[in-house]
Amino acid sequence: MTLTRIDGSDPVAEGDSRGAMFRIDGSQPVGDFLPVNYRLGGTAAAPFYQQPEDYRLEMRLDGRWYTMSVYRGTPFFDLYEVPLVLRVVPLLDTVMEGDETVTLDLVAGDGYELGSPSAAEMIIEDGVEPVAVSFAEAASTADEDGGTRSITVNLTPAPSSAITLAYTVGGTAAAGADYDIAGLVGSEGTVAVSPGQTSVSIDVALTDDGLHEGKETVVLELAAGIGYEGKGRKVHTLTIVDNDDPPLPAVSVAGGSSVTEGGTATFTLSASPAPSAAVTVQVAVTDSGSFAVGGQTGPRQVSVGADGTGTLTVATASDGVDEPNGAVTATITDGVGYAPHVTEGTASVAVSDDDPTVVTLSAPAGDVAETGGTKVLTVGLDRALVAPEALAVPLVFGGPATRGVDYTLSCGQAAGVACQDLDGAAPNIVFTGQAGASRTATLTLAASADGIDEGAGERVEVALGGLDGNSGTQLSG
CATH class of the missing domain: 2.60.40 (Immunoglobulin-like)
Structure with missing residues (x-):
């Protein structure tokens, strides 16, 4: 026993009473009739208990069409003669549901064998035009401390039934850290649209995080879904303007090679990040012996340029006096436009005595x-x-x-x-x-x-x- 669709493979529109035709071929049943099992599937709702939603199933006998009763479990029909023609008639509704499918399969049973093919499919075209959706604006800007920014999506015409609008989120801003959108799962979100609504909003709650980050973006893009289609502006870019000052450059100091008294100790100052303009860094210079030339210790000032570096030199004297080896130490102290590095704010250069011990x-x-x-x-x-x-x-x-x-x-x-x-x-x-x-x-x-x-x-x-x-x-x- 075989099952084929006999009216072609084109989709059938909702409300088209001609429906889709399926023919069952096989040997003539022995006796008055033969019960044949079948199964309905697909995305369209099956007409169980004679309560059709998306379509009804009909059988042609003696030149007339009869509506079939479909029951849950394994439904069957009585086969009186072959060939037998069945028809699926799509019903017109006002629900936007997109195209749907109906599958009809013969199921093995007593008194017959399945041949090939034994299954067929049809597509029901949705009779309700999809709603055109688009963002009201392609871009917008908000300050980081601006609270919640509502991004409007327009719908034309207003839907006659509820739909769920899907969208994705990208951009340089981080969800959960720089902003929050209710119901967002990963990078995907949805908005419920009620019948008659001509616009909905996606609410982006901005986070005032106290971090200097520069401008960041939240990019919303309408995704495909049932009952609507994107038209025109399908992407909206929200630019978040940072309201936090850049961090002060952290200034560190590194000592150069050791010197013998009479030489010059050299220190390199480094600022991270580099300042936009030169800053004057305050440095305290100390001497563990009596090596530094007069006026070289105590408060000193070093200019650190926009390249992020500066140099401090401390001259030492060859005094002819035997003394222990020592060091010259430079320590970054507080000032304007920078901050001393937490762990690298002090450095020393070893100074060796060159006078003999008597x-x-x-x-x-x-x-x-x-x-x-x-x-x-x-x-x-x-x-x-x-x-x-x-x-x-x-x-x-x-x-x-x-x-x-x-x-x-x-x-x-x-x-x-x-x-x-x-x-x-x-x-x-x-x-x-x-x-x-x-x-x-x-x-x-x-x-x-x-x-x-x-x-x-x-x-x-x-x-x-x-x-x-x-x-x-x-x-x-």
């Missing part, structure tokens, strides 16, 4: 007796060292007297002082910078009574060895 050796005059005689030697620096400075002072022992035989050495206790290898080949005294460090070290030379007649007294010669490049740590001079 080391002296002294001892009281006079000889010592072999039995119980002692003499205290003092090794002194011209200043106490500070952390992390350290200086190893080598000692040289000479003369006829033999160290460890004719005399012994012991080291006095003092903060930051240590004696090394006093009985060995490389005796030295190490001065280390620390809190309360001593600038002097003492060595006690004690004569040894050896019971040997050695004639005239023996002599001990003690001298400071030469300092080389490895004798000092963090000491530049």
Whole structure:
């Protein structure tokens, strides 16, 4: 058993009583009639319980058309003869619903077999002209603190039944952050239109966010839907004018390479974002030693141009005075037209001293007796060292007297002082910078009574060895 549409494939308009014709072919039924199962589908509403909405289903018998009763579940009709012609008659209504479809399928049952084709389809053209929709304006502008902006959509003619107008949203502004539209899901929204309305509005609630962003846009575009079609202005662009001042440039400072006293310390100032015009940046310059030339420390001013950079230089003096290595530090302070960088507002340039640390050796005059005689030697620096400075002072022992035989050495206790290898080949005294460090070290030379007649007294010669490049740590001079 087969089912085909016999009047072509063209759509049928609502209210066209000619409808669409379908023919059922097959073997002549045995007996008076044969129940045949079928199924109605498509987007049009089926005429269940003899209450047609979009169409009615008819059967032709003995030259006349009879309306068929359609029941839910698996409906059937009695086949008395073949071929049998069925007709779908679209009904005229006033509802804008767009084109709809009707499908008719034969369903397997007892007493017959399905052939091919066993299904057919028709299209019902909506008899109500779609409403033309367009934006009242192609563009508009609103201040960020302007509250809610209503974008008007015009409808011509007014719809005779309710429709749902769909639209999409794009642009550079961010939904939920820069604006809100009720019911917006992702980038898609809808507006309900009641019968008789000639205009509706899409309300865009603007957010005054306190952020400098420049101008941003909300782009609304009408989307396709049932019962209407876009005409003319289908896109509206809403420009949001920012009402927030641009952020102040954050000024940071970076120090250049380290210098030796007498050189020039250089600092680079950077502003982000770059100012539109040059700004005068206030800088506090400090010196951890006494390196900076007079007038170079204290409040300073640096011009940072529209390129976002500026340079500060601090001259240092070669003063001929031994002192700890230090640094020159520049700190951005508050001013007009900028803000100090939160984490990069201070920088330092290391300054190395180039003056030598003076080391002296002294001892009281006079000889010592072999039995119980002692003499205290003092090794002194011209200043106490500070952390992390350290200086190893080598000692040289000479003369006829033999160290460890004719005399012994012991080291006095003092903060930051240590004696090394006093009985060995490389005796030295190490001065280390620390809190309360001593600038002097003492060595006690004690004569040894050896019971040997050695004639005239023996002599001990003690001298400071030469300092080389490895004798000092963090000491530049």
